[in-house]
Amino acid sequence: MPRLYGFEDMAYRRVRESEAEGIRAAASRRLLKQPYPAITEWMNAEGYRTTRGGLWKPDVLANVLDHPAIAGLEEDENRNLVETGGPAIIPREDFEAIRAMRPVHDPDKQRAPQREYLIPGLMGTCGLCTTSLGSSPSNRGSRGYRCAPSTAQHPGGCGKVRINADLLETYVAEHVLAELAKPDVSALIGQARDExxxxxxxxxxxxAAARRRQKKLGVDYGRSPDMSLKAFRAADKELTQLIRESETKARLLEQVKHVPVGDIPDLVRWWKHAPMRAKKGVLVLMLEKVAVYPAASRGSRTVDADRVALHWRQWGAEAEELSA
Structure with a gap:
C-alpha cells in the first residue's frame, strides 16, 4: 500500500513539505474549476512526481485531492468527516469545496440512467460454479443475467449460464409475493427487517474495526524494522478483503430499509408500482440466494424449479452466526 502523497508516514502525521506545496497548488487550481487534465499537465511540467516517481494522471490527482487526510480529516463508519488532530495541508473548507465539485454532484455530468435489474449481484448465482451472475444484455438488447467466463481480471466463472432478465424476475417475484401473502410470514416482516x-x-x-487495524498496521510497519514487506502485504491484503466483504454484505442487507412495514391489501398491485429499491429490499428480506442453472435446450424460455432454485432466508440464523 503506497503512502499518501504529501505525507511521510502511513498515519498521516508527518507532512512532506515538498509534496504538500504541490497539493496546495493543485487544490488552488481546482478551486478555480480548472480541469484535472490541465492541472496534471502543469504539475508534470513543474517537475512534481507521484510517490512512485511517475507522471501525474488526472484520476490519480483526483484521488489525492479527495482524500480526507490532506485536510486533517477522516471518514467515520457513517461516512461523516471528522477531525483526526493530524496536520492539514489544505483547509477543511477548501477540501469540502473540491469534493462538492466531483461529477456525482454535477447534474450536467451525471451518467445517463442505466437499465435496472431486480436481483442484486450477491444474490444471483450460477448454479454450476456458484459465481455471482452479472447483468448482461443480449445481442438484441434485451436485459439478461449471465455467468461470465473466467478471465485473468475476473476468475471463477464458467460462462455456461445465461437467462432472460424479464423471465427470471417475473418467476422470482411471483414466488416471493406468494410467500409474503402468507399471514404467518407477513406478521414477521417488521421484526425481520430490523433484524x-x-x-x-x-x-x-x-x-470499521478492520480499517483501524489496517491503519495501525501501516504505522507499525513504518516504525518496526522487524516486520518484513512480505508480512505487511499479506496482512494488509487480508484486512482489505475483510473490509470489502463486510461492506459489500452490509450494503446488500441495508436495502431492506426500503421494505414497507404494515398491512398491504394488494401485494401484486403494490409490486407493480413500487420503486425498484423497495422491490430489491423485499428480495433481500426474503431470499439468501437465487441459483440459476442452464436451460434444458438452447433458446428455451421455460423458467421453473428445474432452472431456478430459490434459497429462502432463515430469519434469526444469520444474527446468531454474527453474534457467535
Whole structure:
C-alpha cells in the first residue's frame, strides 16, 4: 500500500513539505474549476512526481485531492468527516469545496440512467460454479443475467449460464409475493427487517474495526524494522478483503430499509408500482440466494424449479452466526 502523497508516514502525521506545496497548488487550481487534465499537465511540467516517481494522471490527482487526510480529516463508519488532530495541508473548507465539485454532484455530468435489474449481484448465482451472475444484455438488447467466463481480471466463472432478465424476475417475484401473502410470514416482516438492519450495522462496525487495524498496521510497519514487506502485504491484503466483504454484505442487507412495514391489501398491485429499491429490499428480506442453472435446450424460455432454485432466508440464523 503506497503512502499518501504529501505525507511521510502511513498515519498521516508527518507532512512532506515538498509534496504538500504541490497539493496546495493543485487544490488552488481546482478551486478555480480548472480541469484535472490541465492541472496534471502543469504539475508534470513543474517537475512534481507521484510517490512512485511517475507522471501525474488526472484520476490519480483526483484521488489525492479527495482524500480526507490532506485536510486533517477522516471518514467515520457513517461516512461523516471528522477531525483526526493530524496536520492539514489544505483547509477543511477548501477540501469540502473540491469534493462538492466531483461529477456525482454535477447534474450536467451525471451518467445517463442505466437499465435496472431486480436481483442484486450477491444474490444471483450460477448454479454450476456458484459465481455471482452479472447483468448482461443480449445481442438484441434485451436485459439478461449471465455467468461470465473466467478471465485473468475476473476468475471463477464458467460462462455456461445465461437467462432472460424479464423471465427470471417475473418467476422470482411471483414466488416471493406468494410467500409474503402468507399471514404467518407477513406478521414477521417488521421484526425481520430490523433484524437484518442490525446485522448490517454489525458488519459496518466490523469493517470499521478492520480499517483501524489496517491503519495501525501501516504505522507499525513504518516504525518496526522487524516486520518484513512480505508480512505487511499479506496482512494488509487480508484486512482489505475483510473490509470489502463486510461492506459489500452490509450494503446488500441495508436495502431492506426500503421494505414497507404494515398491512398491504394488494401485494401484486403494490409490486407493480413500487420503486425498484423497495422491490430489491423485499428480495433481500426474503431470499439468501437465487441459483440459476442452464436451460434444458438452447433458446428455451421455460423458467421453473428445474432452472431456478430459490434459497429462502432463515430469519434469526444469520444474527446468531454474527453474534457467535
Amino acid at each position: 437484518l438492519l442490525a446485522q448490517a450495522a454489525l458488519l459496518r462496525k466490523e469493517a
